[in-house]
Amino acid sequence: xxxxxxxxxxxxxxxxxxxxxxxxxxxxxxxxxxxxxxxxxxxxxxxxxxxxxxxxxxxxxxxxxxxxxxxxxxxxxxxxxxxxxxxxxxxxxxxxxxxxxxxxxxxxxxxxxxxxxxxxxxxxxxxxxxxxxxxxxxxxxxxxxxxxxxxxxxxxxxxxxxxxxxxxxxxxxxxxxxxxxxx
Amino acid sequence: xxxxxxxxxxxxxxxxxxxxxxxxxxxxxxxxxxxxxxxxxxxxxxxxxxxxxxxxxxxxxxxxxxxxxxxxxxxxxxxxxxxxxxxxxxxxxxxxxxxxxxxxxxxxxxxxxxxxxxxxxxxxxxxxxxxxxxxxxxxxxxxxxxxxxxxxxxxxxxxxxxxxxxxxxxxxxxxxxxxxxxxxxxxxxxxxxxxxxxxxxxxxxxxxxxxxxxxxxxxxxxxxxxxxxxxxxxxxxxxxxxxxxxxxxxxxxxxxxxxxxxxxxxxxxxxxxxxxxxxxxxxxxx
Numbered sequence: 207x208x209x210x211x212x213x214x215x216x217x218x219x220x221x222x223x224x225x226x227x228x229x230x231x232x233x234x235x236x237x238x239x240x241x242x243x244x245x246x247x248x249x250x251x252x253x254x255x256x257x258x259x260x261x262x263x264x265x266x267x268x269x270x271x272x273x274x275x276x277x278x279x280x281x282x283x284x285x286x287x288x289x290x291x292x293x294x295x296x297x298x299x300x301x302x303x304x305x306x307x308x309x310x311x312x313x314x315x316x317x318x319x320x321x322x323x324x325x326x327x328x329x330x331x332x333x334x335x336x337x338x339x340x341x342x343x344x345x346x347x348x349x350x351x352x353x354x355x356x357x358x359x360x361x362x363x364x365x366x367x368x369x370x371x372x373x374x375x376x377x378x379x380x381x382x383x384x385x386x387x388x389x
Numbered sequence: 390x391x392x393x394x395x396x397x398x399x400x401x402x403x404x405x406x407x408x409x410x411x412x413x414x415x416x417x418x419x420x421x422x423x424x425x426x427x428x429x430x431x432x433x434x435x436x437x438x439x440x441x442x443x444x445x446x447x448x449x450x451x452x453x454x455x456x457x458x459x460x461x462x463x464x465x466x467x468x469x470x471x472x473x474x475x476x477x478x479x480x481x482x483x484x485x486x487x488x489x490x491x492x493x494x495x496x497x498x499x500x501x502x503x504x505x506x507x508x509x510x511x512x513x514x515x516x517x518x519x520x521x522x523x524x525x526x527x528x529x530x531x532x533x534x535x536x537x538x539x540x541x542x543x544x545x546x547x548x549x550x551x552x553x554x555x556x557x558x559x560x561x562x563x564x565x566x567x568x569x570x571x572x573x574x575x576x577x578x579x580x581x582x583x584x585x586x587x588x589x590x591x592x593x594x595x596x597x598x599x600x601x602x603x604x605x606x607x608x609x610x611x612x613x614x615x616x617x618x619x620x621x622x623x624x625x626x627x628x629x630x631x632x633x634x635x636x637x638x639x640x641x642x643x644x645x646x647x648x649x650x651x652x653x654x655x656x657x658x659x660x661x662x663x664x665x666x667x668x669x670x671x672x673x674x675x
Contacts, residue, residue: 275453288597
């Protein structure tokens with residue numbers, strides 16, 4: 207075997223090729239990175255182009271703008287009539303409620319109007335000889351309330367035993383709450 | 390022979406170092422780039438789909454013509470005309486005070502008192518008499534806290550439901566929209582009381598009812614109601630609404646409603662009229 211400076215020839219060739227290997231290795235890694243970044247840039251440009259195309263389309267035919275303008279038109283019309291409509295709906299509701307509740311039994315009432323509906327909470331106090339009689343009297347009022355077509359939700363609870371005395375008879379209180387769709 | 394283990398160790402270190410470098414590339418460059426490529430592909434696909442949908446939508450959408458645009462202008466003008474314009478809050482308050490006083494007298498209310506605060510959440514002033522005597526002082530004292538709370542709630546921007554209606558540059562340009570709650574304590578027979586509740590919104594100021602509380606009084610029913618009104622103010626006011634305040638009118642019109650695809654027709658819009666309450670005797674459940 208040919209020898210140089212005491213080392214075998216193939217060993218020398220191997221040592222010469224060694225600095226090239228990391229270079230090739232880095233080159234391969236770098237190339238993959240470059241390719242990926244080129245593809246990314248290309249795709250970003252494409253996305254930008256379709257976004258611009260979409261914006262141009264929206265600018266040319268402003269559907270959302272027209273829809274918003276129409277929604278606002280209907281909103282204004284609704285707003286213009288709202289105060290009158292809600293005042294009437296609430297006062298009419300209380301009027302009909304008072305018509306089905308015997309005098310003096312409607313203790314208190316609260317109404318909270320909202321844009322399309324209103325919540326109500328009322329207390330009915332019934333002076334009766336016993337709990338059963340009071341329940342029967344309340345049931346008649348409650349049944350008639352359920353006939354109100356605009357009431358969408360209604361529930362009641364009975365308060366604790368006789369809250370007060372009226373003319374020797376105890377007053378049984380019933381709390382009713384619910385919601386009315388007035389529009 | 391001693392050289393071999395050292396060479397093996399060097400080769401092992403070589404392999405480890407190469408692997409480490411490879412992993413660094415993968416983790417810090419390739420993986421994020423591939424992830425970003427996926428995101429861009431999805432975005433591109435979505436936008437292409439949006440373009441397709443939009444083109445299909447646009448072909449069946451009726452765009453506003455001149456006539457429809459004139460309806461829009463008129464409705465804006467109607468809204469603008471409805472709102473009182475003033476330099477500060479006092480003219481509107483005076484106007485409402487005289488209107489409510491007139492209405493309370495016209496409805497023959499036994500006693501009525503106007504209550505308000507000078508700023509949102511502020512203390513309620515002793516009150517201004519609208520008509521008659523105010524014999525419900527004891528009851529009113531007990532209700533003061535609730536009235537105060539209700540006025541505060543009514544001035545809370547989240548309770549302003551007309552964000553979409555007033556979202557227009559003309560309200561921001563010269564004047565600013567102000568919304569102020571007022572409370573009225575009333576003592577009257579029930580039909581009179583209800584007539585007053587029905588009538589209180591009839592003025593051009595259009596006060597809207599926010600809350601009503603009614604109680605069976607000693608001889609007559611007692612009630613208080615919180616109303617809210619809007620006006621345009623030029624100067625500084627604690628009642629001005631910030632731009633973008635409130636909700637979009639409780640989604641008055643569904644954004645996907647087919648109604649918005651066609652031209653508006655003012656003839657089909659229901660006009661609310663001033664209607665008197667019917668006589669109580671004839672009213673039942675239905």
